[in-house]
Amino acid sequence: MNFDYTEEQIALQDTLRRFYARDYGFEHRRAMTKSADGFDRGAWATFAEFGILALPFPEDFGGLNGTAIDTMLVMEMLGRGLALEPYLPSVVLCGGLIRDAGSAAQKEALLPAVAGGELMLAFAHFEAGGRYALDQVATKATPGGGGWKLDGAKAVVLAAPSAGKFIVSAREGLGLSLFLVDAGAPGLSLRSYPTQDGARAADLRLDGVQVGAEALIGPAGGALPLIERAVDYANAALCAEAVGIMAALNEVTLEYLKTRKQFGVPIGKFQALQHRMADMVIATEQARSMATLAAVRADSDDAAERSRSIAAAKAYVLQSARLVGQQAVQLHGGMGVTDELNVGHYFKRLTMIGLSFGDVDYHLGRFSDTLLAA
């Protein structure tokens, strides 16, 4: 048992920290949220240079063979930097799916392109009526035309406007299947919009989208375990991103408590506020412990243990995130509710993490139900 990062991991962390301090300040980010893409393509190219777009992929496909711990470390830094770039959907989630379930040809075609920054992917799985349950898919796959015809609608597909290809889930008979769909495929339409945290997403409609046999990812009708694994992986990554944001919020809030004066003294001299800040620090340290657990278990082949630990971690981290986010705003007083400080922006991202890939109730319920097994 040890809790240390390797020298390489520390170096990567420093690189990303320097990048955000130097090239991705608050005003720059604000400008990017208002740009057409909603993120910084220059930053994406820099990520490719750093190698983080290749991190979780096998060496044979241009990757760096990184572990979930490496992904955790990157996500924590992206959280601190309040990154708008679609690292989670494209690299962690879809890249991870192709890595774990794609054919050799699919890996060859997709992973080097993702790693190089030329191709972005998006995960078109969740639907309006299914909420967070992973098996609730109404989109249909009908065999025909040497492949399948896809019909249905997908809700709030993260990073959809910038995606070159989608991974779309669809029901065929009793099972779920995953298909690779080009962004320009006839019959596919997007209703794009910004999200509360400044990123981009879209609702998708699929009207008779024809895909070939080579578009199938993994076994026909047997995709649910793959989806579960990929979403677990994404949730472990989101835990790390949330921890990065909480650590950053604690730093700016602490600084504010030391500098903002009322009644002639820094407001950090007031015990009510000191204890609130102590609660935020405790919540963040505990969340960091659970995010570490999630990362360690994300690579586990024991699906039950992996799911149980990551459900626990997400449920816990989200509760900590709610406390830290809300109290960071509260301790900043009126300035906390403006658009002018990074506090509000961190808070919005943290809140949206709490509603992505399962909320507190969903994950607590998943964990709680494992107690029924004796």
Added chain:
Amino acid sequence: MDLNFTPEEIAFRDEVRNFLRAKLPPEISHKVHGGKRLEKEDFVRWQKILHAKGWGAASWPANHGGTGWTAVQQHIFDEECADAGAPMQLPFGLRMVAPVIMAFGNAMQQARFLPRIVDGTDWWCQGYSEPGSGSDLASLKTRAVRNGDHYVVNGQKTWNTLGQYADWIFCLVRTSSEGRQQEGISFLLIDMKTPGITVRPIIMMDGEHEINEVWFEDVRVPVENLIGEENKGWTYAKFLLGHERTGIAGVGRSKRELKKLKAIARRESSAGRPLIEDQRFRDRIAQVELELMALEITNLRVISAEGEKKRAPGPEASILKIKGSEIQQLLTELQMQALGHYALPYLHESLDPDWSGDPAMPAYEDDAGPLSGHYFNVRKTTIYGGSNEIQKNIISQMILGL
């Protein structure tokens, strides 16, 4: 970064398990699992068994008669002992006064006191708090006046745990009223058989005699029992409190109590179904389990960082104290709540080791009796060892610099 035990650590865990299976007396573990009252003899007997194996002081360095174990080994040992139902090793000698004697005592004091702590000969108790000095400990008034080669001690200590059995008490006493109040405190070791000491019980909410007041009336203490320098006691006191807090997380014991909570929730029924199938109650168990999972890892992070730096526990220990105490309280609250109607009867005799239910109350399980009392008892955990509010002061001042 790796949360798995190494093969060596797994071998060590198995060694501890085998030892516990062979050497932990079943009549003692029966009491622990059943929440029964532990007697002085139980604690002493277990300490002597551990000492015979060379495991009497898991947290001490080997040169003082300890195991010299790594932080992870200590964690494994704690967890296995708790799970097997071993009595907690009382902290007053092992984890409180001993580190102070090692760090600040002279060679003679180390040779005199440490071996008798680890082998279970001496029972130590604590003389810190006073009726007027709780959270504001440095305001303490018990006086020690130098008279030749003795100090003469007068005053009153309180919240003294199990001092009715003690051979020795470590005391903070005022030796000067000059300067800041922290600067006039000294750290004295006092033989409980010295004339002038009176121990009076304080009965707690659960009806048990666990706590005392201790009165000192012209108690003569040889100056050789002074630790370190006169008027430097506050430094030693704070050092001791840091050590107290790390042991206080109680992860192993809470894991045992969580197991017990789940067993009760499977056994008790609600509307004809096992209580654990009631989603509202199950979610409460799940929530406290999450807290405990997080605390276990945070605890390991803190102790492994301390192990590397070879330093005394820092202010991070306050996080462990706050979370650990809250979890202990939540667990006892849920155990009590799980009993439903049968949380109400007060059958004090159920704490006796040979009590095994009342034939006239067949639905009243023999381990139900102590549970409500435990809930009332552990309200102390967020108050003792520096209340949780004091811990938050420590975090905001020592870690955050507010």
